Structure formats: structure tokens, C-alpha cells
Amino acid sequence: MTFENTRAFAQQLDASDELRKYRDEFIFPQVNGKQVIYFTGNSLGLQPKRTKAYVDEIMNDWATLAVEGHFYADKPWWDYQERFAGPLSGIVGAKPSEVTVMNTLTVNLHLLMVSFYRPSAKKYKIICEEKAFPSDQYMLQSQVHFHGFEAKDAIVEVKRREGEHNIRLEDILAKIDEVGDELALVLMGGVNYYTGQVFDMKTITEAGHKYGAYVGFDLAHAAGNIKLELHDWGVDFAAWCSYKYMNSGPGNVSGIFVHEAHHNDTDLSRFAGWWGHNKERRFLMEPKFDPVRGAEGWQVSNLPVISLAPYLASVEMFAEVGMDKLIKKRDLITAYLEFILHEIDKEIDGTEFEIITPSNKEERACQLSVFLHGQGRALFDYLMKNGVITDWREPNVIRLAPAPFYCSFEDMYEFGQILKKGILKE
Structure with a gap:
């Protein structure tokens, strides 16, 4: 044109x-x-007009039903998060069982690292991109320190070449080969927040898996913005915020993806909580944790439905389009x-x-x-x-x-x- x-x-x-x-x-x-002319949907999306009705529904149910809203609201609170499985799976290219909503982005990355960063003396290094979002940098630094490593040894950044603004795919792949069997995890942004560069997640995932490493992505600037095929690409895990391109409101709840290959791995560590426990037996208050077989098994606490309501309004709009x-x-x-x-x-x-x-x-x-x-x-x-x-x-x-x-x-x-x-x- x-x-x-x-x-x-x-x-x-x-x-x-x-x-x-x-x-x-x-x-x-x-x-x-x-x-206004609004160019900051990559930081905070505008409010959809339909959002208020979704929030008002929760508030009205709370007013009229109180605790019984968990089971008798039109959208019962105890399984409110299940309404996200269909639309979110379409947005990120996943199976419905591979996605859920909970917490906020960096909290979720920390929780997922419990499962997917399990370093040993010989396999402990993490590859990320230079100038990742600061929260990711802080998160990675604290994780490696928690496991007894020095950030300068354990965190390997793929850098831009002199005079270039973007990172070459060939340099990412070369760095993975260079770290080799010491590589425990590749964790990058799907879209770099500063330059807007989209990374080839499929190729990066394949390269990391060659060395037995887990591969995950922070999709804060990718979810709702680019075509994702997380399941088909074989990505192990991912997390994203909902308030940028998905217009759910400031600081709102995060989404996660866990590939179905890990759903039945009972040896995979995780920090457990009762909302991740077997749904059919959750209210029996059993002493032994029996996780839901799917991404919901990584949930910890019951969900903040007032926060979920704006997100549901938005993802249903995505499903329409x-x-x-x-x-x-x-x-x-x-x-x-x-x-x-x-x-x-x-x-x-x-x-x-x-x-x-x-x-x-x-x-x-x-x-x-x-x-x-x-x-x-x-x-x-x-x-x-x-x-x-x-x-x-x-x-x-x-x-x-x-x-x-x-x-x-x-x-x-x-x-x-x-x-x-x-x-x-x-």
C-alpha cells in the first residue's frame, strides 16, 4: 500500500x-x-466501557450474597478463574489446561522459578537478554543468590553488538551453545520493553532444550500484542501482566502458562497453596497437597475476583475479535x-x-x-x-x-x- x-x-x-x-x-x-492520542497501551491500556458492569456484578453479589457468592453468584467466585481458560488459551496459543490467572507478574515468575530453576553445582546458569526489564533483572539476581550463586557467575546476558540497537538471533543461539551443559534456564522477554524487538521464541526454545535447560518467557509486552503459539513451540512456562495490551487496569492480576508436559510431573517442585489443591476435594481441608493437574495447580491463594472482573471483561473482547x-x-x-x-x-x-x-x-x-x-x-x-x-x-x-x-x-x-x-x- x-x-x-x-x-x-x-x-x-x-x-x-x-x-x-x-x-x-x-x-x-x-x-x-x-x-487524547493514546500511545501508552504498552504501559497501561485504556479502560473498556464494559469493565464497570463486570466489577459492579461482583460488588452487587458481595452486597446481596456475602460469603455465599462463592457458590451462588451468577459467576461463582470459587471457580471464577476457569472462565479465563478458553479466551486466554486463544490469546497465547495454549491448551485451556495450560493457562490460568493469579497474583502479579513478578510474583508469578518467582513461583514458576521454584519449579523451573533447580540449579546444581554444574548446571546453574541462566541466559537472559541485555537490558531486560529491571524487575526481571532483580528477580533473577535474587533467585540465584537464594540458591547460593553469584549473579556475575550465574546470569549470562546476551548483548547487542557495538553500534546496534537490537539483539541478533544468531548471538542468542551462539550464547546458548557457549554456555552448553552449564545452562539451567533461558528466561527472556518475548518482546523487549525498550526497543520493541520481538524474539524468535520457537527457535530459542528449541536451542535451550538441546542442552536439557528449561525455557520460559516474560510476556508482559507480548501477550495480547503478538501471535503466540506457546504449546506448539514447546515453551516450558511463561507469565504476563494483564494491564498493558489486555486493558485490565493498573497493577492487575497476571496470567501464567505451564506446558502440559509438566502437569503430571510429581517430582517438580512448587510452592503449594490450597487453591492449587484438587478442586473436588479442596474444601475437605486435607493435610496432604494434591495439585490440580494443569496450570491451576500452581495457584496458591484464592483469587481476588474484584481484580479478575476487569480482566474477564477484556479477554472476552479479545475472544470476540x-x-x-x-x-x-x-x-x-x-x-x-x-x-x-x-x-x-x-x-x-x-x-x-x-x-x-x-x-x-x-x-x-x-x-x-x-x-x-x-x-x-x-x-x-x-x-x-x-x-x-x-x-x-x-x-x-x-x-x-x-x-x-x-x-x-x-x-x-x-x-x-x-x-x-x-x-x-x-
Whole structure:
């Protein structure tokens, strides 16, 4: 498709967008009396309008049924999490028994590490990517220290080559080969939070398994954003937050994946709790733990259903649309945003936008990370004051995530015009 940097062309794209009605399903903040252009769905998604009804249902059941809501609410609380199995399995490419919801992201990664990081004196190293999200770095450091190792010895980072912004797949595979039989775990982000690079999880998983290592992924920036086939790829485990592309609300509950190959492994360590106990016998209060055969067997405490309600509202919207349609629009709107950036760059002398996200659509999702050479924080502040909600990362990177559920093509055009005015103002 040949793009044009005109409002009329953007409106034409919107008119043919089969997801355009979903924009009206979300609540947008306003700045200066106008609806914002929202680029931070990679940090916190907008609130779906249907969310309130789901939360109100829980509150009303609590008010009218109290404790009996566990069993007699229209959506009984004691098995509320089971409603996620179908839609979540479609989002991450899993069997329904391989997914569930519980806790928050880093808590879940710690719990999964109990099962999938069991180091020995000779097999103890973890491979991760350079500049992983800080929470992952802290989590890995504390895990290796807990097991009596030094982070500098046990944690092996795959680094970017000098002068490059992204990590080459060949370097990941070479590092796995280099660590070899000392490798206990590969744990990476499915999408790098800083650059937006999508990693080849299938190939990485196969490479880690060659050395008898477990392979897991932090899918915080991947779930609801890219096509995932966790079961078919043979990924051992994964976890993700729900408040970015899946619009469940700030700090909300996390999802996990555990491959069915591990469901009946009674030798696999885990930290147990009663909500992971055999569902049919849970309320018998038996002294010996008998885990549910599936991802739900990793649950610890009963679920916070008030927090689950917004997430359920969102995943049911995903089920209505399907990932294929979301990805189709994601690719087109991200490409249009990329075009707009290059057009504005050409129109203004002395400006250079360097997009550090891969240009290959197979290696990126709906985030473009942009170096604003010659520009500083003042430009970001101008954008924010003029209704463009975006994300700043030091030293001079803005992250732009045109989430396909609620961003429009006209947003991309209008952003370009505001960006141009902000640069000329400076």
C-alpha cells in the first residue's frame, strides 16, 4: 500500500478498518477538552466501557450474597478463574489446561522459578537478554543468590553488538551453545520493553532444550500484542501482566502458562497453596497437597475476583475479535505511524528520527521506539501538554504503541502534525 500523509487518507483507512467500532468501547482521557492520542497501551491500556458492569456484578453479589457468592453468584467466585481458560488459551496459543490467572507478574515468575530453576553445582546458569526489564533483572539476581550463586557467575546476558540497537538471533543461539551443559534456564522477554524487538521464541526454545535447560518467557509486552503459539513451540512456562495490551487496569492480576508436559510431573517442585489443591476435594481441608493437574495447580491463594472482573471483561473482547484481526490492524497502523515519522523527519531540516525497533514486521509488534536526535525532554513535555500521551525513556527515546483496539489512523496523522509543531516551536 502506498501511504499518504494527509488527513483524508488517514480517514479513508479508518473507514475501511474492520475494528473501528471497538474504539468506542474505550474511555479516553481528555486534555484541553479534547480526546487524547493514546500511545501508552504498552504501559497501561485504556479502560473498556464494559469493565464497570463486570466489577459492579461482583460488588452487587458481595452486597446481596456475602460469603455465599462463592457458590451462588451468577459467576461463582470459587471457580471464577476457569472462565479465563478458553479466551486466554486463544490469546497465547495454549491448551485451556495450560493457562490460568493469579497474583502479579513478578510474583508469578518467582513461583514458576521454584519449579523451573533447580540449579546444581554444574548446571546453574541462566541466559537472559541485555537490558531486560529491571524487575526481571532483580528477580533473577535474587533467585540465584537464594540458591547460593553469584549473579556475575550465574546470569549470562546476551548483548547487542557495538553500534546496534537490537539483539541478533544468531548471538542468542551462539550464547546458548557457549554456555552448553552449564545452562539451567533461558528466561527472556518475548518482546523487549525498550526497543520493541520481538524474539524468535520457537527457535530459542528449541536451542535451550538441546542442552536439557528449561525455557520460559516474560510476556508482559507480548501477550495480547503478538501471535503466540506457546504449546506448539514447546515453551516450558511463561507469565504476563494483564494491564498493558489486555486493558485490565493498573497493577492487575497476571496470567501464567505451564506446558502440559509438566502437569503430571510429581517430582517438580512448587510452592503449594490450597487453591492449587484438587478442586473436588479442596474444601475437605486435607493435610496432604494434591495439585490440580494443569496450570491451576500452581495457584496458591484464592483469587481476588474484584481484580479478575476487569480482566474477564477484556479477554472476552479479545475472544470476540481474535488475535489474527488485531495483528492485521497492528501491522498496518504501525507501518503508517512509521511512514508519518519519516515524512515529518523529511519536512524539517536538522531533525533526525531514528527508529530503533526492527523494521521487519516479524520482529516487531505495535511499538516503535524512537531516538529523537537533537531533541530533548522539552519535546516530550510539549506532546503531553498537547494531548499526545506517550512514554519517555532516557536519554531521549519516546515509545509509541498504537494499540489496534482503540488507536485510529487519523490519530497517527494528527500526531505527526503535533510533533511537527513541537519541533518547530523548539
